[in-house]
Amino acid sequence: MHVMTHIRATLKPWDDPEFHRAYEAARRKAADAEGGDGLHAAILVERLLRETGFPHASVEVDRTAEEALTHTEHWLVTRDG
Numbered sequence: 001m002h003v004m005t006h007i008r009a010t011l012k013p014w015d016d017p018e019f020h021r022a023y024e025a026a027r028r029k030a031a032d033a034e035g036g037d038g039l040h041a042a043i044l045v046e047r048l049l050r051e052t053g054f055p056h057a058s059v060e061v062d063r064t065a066e067e068a069l070t071h072t073e074h075w076l077v078t079r080d081g
Helices: 017-032 038-051 065-069
Strands: 006-012 058-062 072-078
Touching (some): 006 017, 017 038, 038 058, 065 072
Antiparallel strands (some): 058 072
């Protein structure tokens, strides 16, 4: 069974449209990946961002115990690490 994780993402910088497009494309690919929970999706998104021209991109995952139970997490996605 595949459980959908709900992601609240904050992107920095918030005003870089190219970075936002790359993030959205990577997020779609991660969402389509087999069996990817939130943490595995974050790892994949970070790898894809780095492969598409943002070598210092990072994805930090933050979630409380309550968020884990409700399959929700917050990502801080940064272009420059």
